[in-house]
Amino acid sequence: MVICAAVLLLLGFIYTYTDQQLAEAQRAREALDTCEFLMRTVSQTTAKLWTAGNFEAASEQQILNTTKTKVREKVQRLKELCKDHPEQQRTAFELEETLESSLKLMQRSIEMKAEHGIAPALKIMSFQIATQEHADTLFQCNRRLTEQLTSSLEHSEHASTAETMRPLLLLAATLIAAIGLITAFILNRSVVNRLSKLVLNSKRLATLDKLVPPSTKGENDEIADLDDIFHTMASSLSEAIERELATIEKAADVICTVNSRGELRSVNSACLSAWGYQAGELIGGNLLELVHHDDRSQTKAFIATLKNSEEMETFENKLTRKDGGLLDILWSFRKSETSDEIFCIAHDITERKKAQEDLRKSEDRFAAIKEKMPAGIIIFSEDGEVLDYNPSAITLLGRDQSSIKNTKLEKIIPALHSELNNLSKQRLPHEAEIIQTDGSIKTADLIVEELEQSENRKKQYLSVLIDTTERHEFERIKETLVAMIAHDIATPMTTIHSQLHLAQLGVMGELTEEGAALVHKAEAQSVELMNVLTTVMKTAKYKHATISSGIAATNLAEIVDAVVESTESEQQQKNVDVHLQIDRSLNLLVEPDSSSHAIKVVLTALLRSCPENQFLTIESFFDEEAKEDTLRLRLSHPREGVVGPPQSLAWEFACAIVQANNGHLRFVEGQKFVACEFEFKVA
Template sequence: MMTILAYLVSAQEAELSREESARAAISDGMTLSTALSSGAMAVFEYASSQSESTLRPYLTARSKVESAIGLLKKSMAGRPSQLARVERIEAECNKTLSLSQEVVELIRMGGAHFAPMRLREVRELVNEQIVDNKLDTEIAGLDEPYVGKNEFTVSQYRQLIGLLLYGGSALAITLSILVPLLLSRQVTNRLNVIIENSKRLARRAPLLEPLKGADEIAELDHQFHEMAALLGQVSSQERAILANAGAVIFTIDHDSKIVEIGKECEKVWGYSAEDLFGRRLITLVKSDSIDALRMRLESIGSGETATFEADFVKSDGQFAVMLLNVHNAADQKFAEQRYYCVAHDITERKRLEKQLHDSEAKVRSLVENLPAGLMLIDKLGRVRFANGSALKLFNLRSVEEQMFVQRLTLPEGMTDLFSLALQQSGKSLLSSIQLDSGAVPIELSLNIAEVDSDKYVLAIFADLTERLTIERIKQELLRTMSDDVAQPMADIAQILIRLKSGELGELTEKAHSRLQVSVNESERLLRLFDDFLRIRMGDELFAVSIKPSSLSDIVNKAVGAVAVKAAAKKVKLIPVISECQINVDSERIVQVLVNLLTNAIKFSPEKGEIHIANDIAGNAVNISVSDQGSGIPAAALDTIFEAFKQVAVSDATRKGGTGLGLAICKSIVEKHGGTICARNNDGRGATFIVSLPLQ
């Protein structure tokens, strides 16, 4: 009796063990389903945020799926039909995980703009497995009853035990049957809620009320509600991304027909999405770009991405240069190929690039055609760039010959071109280069230039051969002119002197006075011509003979020299001189004052006044000449003492003059150790001040 009872108890324990195994299999299946949906939601969240931290739930879910598959295989090892179900469950899970992993890798490789399309495929696959009960059906099949060959004998033994144990055992058997049935009915009802929620999720419809409890089914239902909320957020973000991407995102088939397109196309191309749906992409490009576009699309292999440019025609007929990023998506779900495309409008960028290219070409042309040679030399003395004039001057075919530094004559004591450039930066210096034909004089300017964070010597030079030849010819011409012009003027002066002496007849007192002025002016004209030749020939060293002289005599002689001119214009000369002795060349100072008075008369109005005065300041005497003319422009005050400079361009013709007078005055005064300057009067007119040392 005890043996039978023990056997029956053992059989009952085995039955319970199989039932527990079935429950464990159901639990593992539910865990697997929950983890699969949780992993999919994690991938959606990662696609939205692109933050690696959001992938942790996905990795955890993937690990749970693999662990659950392992447990199911282990528990169903002795049940071939159930083991086959487990393998089918594993294949479905691997399909979802593989597609999810592809989305993750695509985002990591920079293809985030293609992610929404792949996510849509993940969502469809999850819906197929969860909503369509494909996965749940396989999981539920794991609970099929185990039919043993001795089950009927066990039942008989149970009846015997029931008889032996009277009604107690019968009650226990009844409970053992009713409880699983009730539990199974409760589980079935909760699973029906999960299935219904899956269907609602696929339709984007509101889900049923969440299940209560803390078991796996309730957890799975909770995951469905979280997935629904996350999918709503992702859909909203997808719409926002497509609306504000600034680029046209679309999908075409193997025949280049547009099957999907974002609304940005209306802003970029002027067409609505409805206008472009079903239209071939090649109809949007320029006619001469159709073949090129077709060839580029055909050259993109399965799973490859290509980037290229194409000229599109907008709805208003204008052209737009688009940068296309095209991915060939090889997907078994589609009978035809799909190309995921992102088009950026780069018309403005191309226009700016062309402007920059044209500007660079102009600068390059200007540099190449500069009459001056230009070279860029590194610290090792190697020529990195040379324009056409530089190569021509050095008889070089290209910069590779590297002969510049070796042929250049540097100043004495200088061996380093960089050191010379630092000392003479911005200055010009005379040098020469040694060619096979001999030394060539050049004017050289060195500067330090920084290019791409490296420092170079920028050498600018001009061939002085022709200029020096012209200067030599000019000097010879001026020397010839000095003989051909000075001699007749000297003869005229001699004739005037003979007339004055009475050698050619007696003169009246008035004629004698006028003749003296003519003698003085002829002598001054000879000196002016001589000074002109000196300035033109570069010799500004005027010879002076210093001796004590009376300032009153000097001023009176100068006033007498210009008295006729002043009288002709009715200009009054008013000298107010305090007598003093100064050490000067009196003839040269008279020349200075005559020049200043002549200018004052020219620029004074009729019946104007010219004041000549002096004052002593320390060891110097200041002689001032003030007129009532129009004054001197402020910008000209610093330049009027330069050779050939006048107050205005029209002065040379309207007032007469060569522009040499003030330059000669400055040279004479400086030879005496003095200074000369000009300033405007408070009322009108200008004042010239000559300052000379007393000793």
């Protein structure tokens, strides 16, 4: 077929080329005839004008006018014939100019003859010379144009040969067309059958039916490629549908379709675990039968509204499980664009509803606690604006609600302006002053915590205020009472100790061995009692609030060095060496005076229990199990015999002081050592 088409195209080209050559030959012949006519007309007109026996001006003028008309028409036709050939066109224009000059010369000769006669006119006009010059020019232009046209005509002579081939060309084209038709007819049945199968496969692909298997004849053309593409598309589409069905079947949510009346058309296997029903039990039934009776009317009305909806719609209701349990369901509905089916996804939100309800109850409980809490709670921004507070805060601040809202908190509690950053970082109680409306001062323990906020919002803080006014009064009374008791007991005990010491020295007479032992024992007990009184008097001056407000970064080495130096006498009595293994660059968050006193009390107790001629170690370290900002300070000595935890009043006071410094103190007993460990926060 391709060869037939190529041959037909070649014959058509030859046929077209022959027509062009014939047209060119016809143009050249017509142009030559025109030139011949022009030369003949001019020659005849000239001869008539100058050889006529009787001179009649009117008849000569008429002959000239007729000649002008014919010549100009032929010249115009000649220019049209030569317009596609530039050289011939230029020669035609020259010929036109020469002819116009000849016509003008003829017109002048007629006028001269009419005025002077033939002989004078010839003489005056030099007719012979002028006529000869115009004739030469005219003949040269005519000859040049004739040569050019003759050349074109020679190139077109082959057209006559090609013209004789036209019947043969037509016959060849007819034969080739017949061969093509016969070939097409032979191939038509195979192509039509394959195209029919291709159309059938396209229809089956649209309806998701199985395609007709591809041919086994091994065709390798565009139809076969298209059929392969259809089979590939069908395979990919089948795999996608299988994946989609598998996804629907394995989905945790129930996915189903219902019609406009609420009848279930399909449902996935999740209905068994979610609702307790098999899929076969639900298909054909009405969805409203599963809905709790309190929500059926609303659900039915909602499904009815989906007829005119094109968007995804959501709805919440309660469903009854097969075992009678109630479920909170969040439905997602969407109406099909091609049928009355509604696609549904049922998401179980029972746990979320329960969590929301628990959260609401928790918020209610928190609100009740906040309202009834004796401590004042204030939430404020970094610029001091009060955002929220509880009734106890109103009482503690001594102001009404409008005054609290319209007053910067830093004017009421100055510490929130000067020490806000330190308070929020330490998260420790800090005694602060509260300025009342009448100018009086209240004191309270203040704890500040920074709340988490987004980056583009102001910082917010939570502050807790605990009124310490009454506590300060109790502490003052306690200090007074302790001082009175200690003084009243210390005075007679000093006297008793002095008398016993004098008796032991024999000032009051020589004592028996038994009496001396009793006096020595009584003196030792009096010394112990004096030490207890001294500890009580020293401890009494450390107020809890004073310790909390005085907490600051204190160098560990300075505290330990001072304590070790103050117990040198006890070390020398038992010949005990104190080994220091501490990080001298660390700073503790403690009140220096009270923490030093607590460490000294513990060190003194361990020096008493330490065997003679031994060593006592003081070391600092971080425990991996403890918080990163917590340091352990251990005081230990080798164990000798049975040693129990300290039971003295001084030990109890030391524990209380350490706790007031936000630390811990405990007794540690190992197989080879006895130790006391402090835990302090690191600055």
